[in-house]
Amino acid sequence: MKCRQPQRRRVRERGRRDGQYGPEDEADEIGSCPREETGADPADQLPTLITGQLCWVQTTLLGVIGREMVAGRKPDEVSRESLDLLDDMEDVPGEKVLKYAVREA
Template structure:
């Protein structure tokens, strides 16, 4: 019981620090705000902040672990008879059609993207995250297909699937920063997904089809 209470308190503290830091970054900019200011606003020590977030970038991009695993999670959860690319396309369409905040379709996302745009360290971290997404997906495709270590196909397919995801997220980010309404961006992004699917070869669209439950 006591262990459970301690873990819950840690999660609550971590979330509170993250929320306060995000608010400060959105208001004053990532480069301007210091860890000491975050700690003061959260009423914790600087060491406590670093215990939960090893770097300042982690404070702003604290949900990156979920993003890194997103494509792999969708591929692993694909239906019987569904390929890896088809699963990602389906999941993306569902998120976009639902006008989901998880893909940036929400009021205020423009402020989030501007903070990243104005901070070179965040842009660098975002690029690193995108590389992790693709590498993670390649590993998943190798596991799901039983590909040999030297087989280049999982890496090539992962690149194609990651291109879909990055293009969609990039397009949504640009349109939201331009002041567009989420519903409007959603409709246009669904059309963009159709266009991208038409560009994919049969080899990509039929790779890693799940043949059993």
């Protein structure tokens, strides 16, 4: 998915102004992309649900990587295991999530 750059920049600047850039800002930033890409109605909650799934993948994967690196694991081992985890995570969301806003090749 491609988002408009101004939206991402606006979210980042808002976070910097008040000194906070938290998960909700990340969700806003990520969430604007599926809504834009599909032209979803503002009342449609599906883009919000898709965003939650994308944020879950990102948060979980980065959390595992961070914990393993802090524990002193070798980066190449963590990288391989993280890719395996990402492959496993792909099986968790349903077809509705995986096929949302897919572009034809």
